[in-house]
Amino acid sequence: MGLHGGKLVNSSSIDPLLVVAHELKEPLALIRYLSLAISSGASQDDDSKRRAIEQIYQTAERTLRLTTNLSKTADAQMELFSTEAVDVARILNDVKQEVLPLYRLSNREITFSKRRQSLAVVANYDLLRRVIVEFADNALHYSDVDGMVELFVQISSKNQAARIGVRDYGPALPNNVWQGLTRDARSIARRPSSSGLGLRIADSFARRMNGRVGAIRHRDGASFYVELPLSRQLSLL
Amino acid sequence: MKSVMLIDDNQWFVQQFAREVNQIGMRCIYASSAIGAIDIIDDDRPDCIVTDILLPGINGVAFLNEIASHDDLSRIPIIVVSSIGDEIRGRLDSYPVSSVIDKSSIKPGDISRAIERCV
Numbered sequence: 120m121g122l123h124g125g126k127l128v129n130s131s132s133i134d135p136l137l138v139v140a141h142e143l144k145e146p147l148a149l150i151r152y153l154s155l156a157i158s159s160g161a162s163q164d165d166d167s168k169r170r171a172i173e174q175i176y177q178t179a180e181r182t183l184r185l186t187t188n189l190s191k192t193a194d195a196q197m198e199l200f201s202t203e204a205v206d207v208a209r210i211l212n213d214v215k216q217e218v219l220p221l222y223r224l225s226n227r228e229i230t231f232s233k234r235r236q237s238l239a240v241v242a243n244y245d246l247l248r249r250v251i252v253e254f255a256d257n258a259l260h261y262s263d264v265d266g267m268v269e270l271f272v273q274i275s276s277k278n279q280a281a282r283i284g285v286r287d288y289g290p291a292l293p294n295n296v297w298q299g300l301t302r303d304a305r306s307i308a309r310r311p312s313s314s315g316l317g318l319r320i321a322d323s324f325a326r327r328m329n330g331r332v333g334a335i336r337h338r339d340g341a342s343f344y345v346e347l348p349l350s351r352q353l354s355l356l
Numbered sequence: 357m358k359s360v361m362l363i364d365d366n367q368w369f370v371q372q373f374a375r376e377v378n379q380i381g382m383r384c385i386y387a388s389s390a391i392g393a394i395d396i397i398d399d400d401r402p403d404c405i406v407t408d409i410l411l412p413g414i415n416g417v418a419f420l421n422e423i424a425s426h427d428d429l430s431r432i433p434i435i436v437v438s439s440i441g442d443e444i445r446g447r448l449d450s451y452p453v454s455s456v457i458d459k460s461s462i463k464p465g466d467i468s469r470a471i472e473r474c475v
Binding site: 137141148153174178289 | 388
């Protein structure tokens with residue numbers, strides 16, 4: 120059909136406010152539908168009922184996380200948060216444990232290969248955890264069914280900073296779309312047809328830790344990461 | 357066996373819609389994006405398409421544009437199911453859309469009934 124190459128991408132723009140509305144309405148609509156399916160008997164056997172209830176719970180958790188983070192970005196007290204040396208392996212492991220139930224329920228795998236050498240960054244533990252969880256939520260949405268998602272850490276900027284992020288394996292984005300996304304720093308956190316709400320929250324939190332959010336396009340997916348200064352207390356860990 | 361192509365990036369909605377499709381004796385073809393659907397549609401042509409609008413990569417309106425531009429594909433009935441269905445309904449008049457269902461008011465059975473009406 121000749122669609123590849125992205126010729127259709129700009130032909131039908133949708134109001135960004137509609138896209139944000141979609142991101143907030145979609146989980147509520149799913150909760151409503153699943154509740155009706157259970158009460159009407161459409162989910163007939165015990166196993167599918169249990170699964171629907173777990174999906175309702177996980178959808179609510181994910182949406183509450185998004186809205187809590189959203190309100191946190193507007194919290195003036197955020198200016199007062201403290202930074203410390205944060206063990207990267209520990210935080211990635213904590214993130215993995217937090218999102219694992221949601222991933223399992225979605226038939227996705229999330230992996231993290233621990234580095235041999237300990238690594239610490241200057242960050243606020245709570246904010247950094249929220250940033251990585253937002254990346255993981257985003258990756259879950261965009262990764263292929265039965266696909267793998269990887270938590271990673273890389274040293275960058277002449278050993279002065281670390282990139283901590285999430286790599287997904289999903290649909291490749293046409294070149295012109297990707298260029299449009301990365302044209303300015305704030306839009307790097309977006310993908311087409313996504314409000315990028317979660318990733319914008321991640322961007323806001325990263326800035327408050329003197330970090331920055333970045334993205335890498337792969338032929339079979341994307342990586343989103345936060346770059347933070349390495350801690351000089353590395354040797355103490 | 358007749359088939360329905362489900363295009364939605366929300367896997368849990370897809371599971372529910374697929375159950376409805378199977379209950380009316382039809383086969384499901386699944387794509388999580390418009391690009392994925394395009395990859396499949398030439399080899400496995402469905403009797404009906406059920407699509408979301410906000411999809412990763414290329415949105416559903418652009419997908420409808422493409423379908424409408426091909427004589428053979430434009431005859432496939434399309435059902436739009438989206439959480440912005442009500443807001444976007446007016447923009448879909450020029451496409452071969454059989455019905456628009458807003459996800460925020462959808463009930464179990466709505467998808468299968470809409471499919472049965474147009475296939």
